[in-house]
Amino acid sequence: MNFLKMYRTYRLMMRAQWLDRLKIQEIQERKLRHVIRHAYKNVPFYKRLFDDAGISPADINTLDDLEKIPVTTKSILQEYGPEFLINRTMVPTKLKTEHSSGSTGRPFTVFFHSDYVYVRNALFLRGLRAAGYSIGRKLLLVTDSDNASKHWLRWRYASIQDPPELLLEQVNRYRPDFLYGCTTSLRQLAEYMRSTNLLGFQPEKIITTAEMIDAPTRRFLEGTFKAEIYDFYGLTEMGLVGWECHEHNGYHLAEDTTIIEYLPIENGDGVSKIVMTNLELMSMPFIRFDTGDIGIPGKRESCPCGRGFSMLERVEGRRLDCIQLKDGRRVSPYKLTCQLEKLQGIARYQVIQEDYGTFTVKVETGKRRVTVRDDEIHKVMHSVLGNEIKVVVQKAVNIEPTSGGKFRVIKSQVQEA
Numbered sequence: 001m002n003f004l005k006m007y008r009t010y011r012l013m014m015r016a017q018w019l020d021r022l023k024i025q026e027i028q029e030r031k032l033r034h035v036i037r038h039a040y041k042n043v044p045f046y047k048r049l050f051d052d053a054g055i056s057p058a059d060i061n062t063l064d065d066l067e068k069i070p071v072t073t074k075s076i077l078q079e080y081g082p083e084f085l086i087n088r089t090m091v092p093t094k095l096k097t098e099h100s101s102g103s104t105g106r107p108f109t110v111f112f113h114s115d116y117v118y119v120r121n122a123l124f125l126r127g128l129r130a131a132g133y134s135i136g137r138k139l140l141l142v143t144d145s146d147n148a149s150k151h152w153l154r155w156r157y158a159s160i161q162d163p164p165e166l167l168l169e170q171v172n173r174y175r176p177d178f179l180y181g182c183t184t185s186l187r188q189l190a191e192y193m194r195s196t197n198l199l200g201f202q203p204e205k206i207i208t209t210a211e212m213i214d215a216p217t218r219r220f221l222e223g224t225f226k227a228e229i230y231d232f233y234g235l236t237e238m239g240l241v242g243w244e245c246h247e248h249n250g251y252h253l254a255e256d257t258t259i260i261e262y263l264p265i266e267n268g269d270g271v272s273k274i275v276m277t278n279l280e281l282m283s284m285p286f287i288r289f290d291t292g293d294i295g296i297p298g299k300r301e302s303c304p305c306g307r308g309f310s311m312l313e314r315v316e317g318r319r320l321d322c323i324q325l326k327d328g329r330r331v332s333p334y335k336l337t338c339q340l341e342k343l344q345g346i347a348r349y350q351v352i353q354e355d356y357g358t359f360t361v362k363v364e365t366g367k368r369r370v371t372v373r374d375d376e377i378h379k380v381m382h383s384v385l386g387n388e389i390k391v392v393v394q395k396a397v398n399i400e401p402t403s404g405g406k407f408r409v410i411k412s413q414v415q416e417a
């Protein structure tokens with residue numbers, strides 16, 4: 001690790017977030033031209049993509065030109081081997097790799113060159129800083145990667161595979177100022193603490209990541225840890241793209257390293273596809289990459305903190321989790337979760353769309369005395385999705401967690417046409 005390089009990258013980024021719109025756009029367009037030229041020259045996939053679309057790098061100069069480039073999805077990239085996707089001036093065995101979870105269940109590996117690793121670290125650090133972190137504070141990260149503890153930084157790692165009792169032990173032993181981890185792991189930890197009445201050390205701030213956090217989970221974590229929650233929105237292909245500042249007004253977007261576009265979804269009801277271009281990753285470029293996430297852009301200049309980066313109001317989940325109805329309507333998962341969360345007596349729930357017209361609602365009641373009534377759930381489901389659907393309610397004390405550590409509130413088994 002070259003500390004000077006790391007520090008320079010970090011300092012540039014810390015400054016960039018306060019720049020004005022014009023300056024940010026200038027940076028984006030300069031970096032865009034650079035990444036396009038390199039991708040065309042050195043990455044066979046993009047050479048072919050551009051040639052087939054009848055465009056050349058010279059055609060792409062401004063953000064408005066982006067729409068000339070076809071959008072790429074993960075499943076398209078998965079059809080090509082690394083030899084088509086990796087910059088051929090680089091040696092694949094010298095690159096760092098990270099695996100990205102594929103919605104199709106097929107593995108997908110992303111290759112990072114060493115300079116990009118600095119960018120990635122700096123992105124993460126910038127997000128932490130917005131949550132009040134400073135170097136020297138104690139941080140415990142609950143992640144799925146096997147990172148060596150950075151003792152000099154006072155960073156320790158725990159695994160999302162660790163059961164809650166072991167996590168609690170680690171929190172109490174290390175007493176971190178900041179606790180970072182995927183939402184499901186932290187939620188399970190909090191549930192364990194509540195159910196056993198075991199007290200945990202209270203960190204100053206909790207940073208959640210890896211899944212969209214709903215309002216009840218946020219309140220539950222806040223209440224259990226007595227700590228402020230900051231949510232991070234990151235992707236293997238882009239690094240930390242969105243993070244909250246102390247205003248909690250949505251997510252500030254890393255526009256100095258990423259271009260974020262919102263593309264309309266047919267019958268999408270105000271929700272858009274989130275498409276991104278990575279402006280720094282030269283070893284394996286992602287240009288107009290459909291993230292598979294859907295969301296709502298934030299309003300311009302909506303955050304009083306003064307950061308110049310535009311905002312993402314929220315991520316509503318993965319497009320694959322959208323509920324597609326027989327009449328062609330697509331309902332964002334958020335619509336349903338908002339309504340269900342208003343009901344009393346639900347500890348946790350999961351909605352599974354079995355086919356176009358059949359839904360199973362699994363409800364975890366926990367050990368509460370008040371339990372939601374089936375007809376209340378039926379009523380909500382019908383009000384959001386119409387009266388033609390069939391609803392089955394299943395109640396259990398616990399909903400089994402899905403493999404991989406991520407919990408999906410809405411799961412649609414209906415394949416997208």
Ligand SMILES: [Zn+2]
Pocket residue numbers: 245246247249252303304305306307
């Ligand atoms: Zn802000």
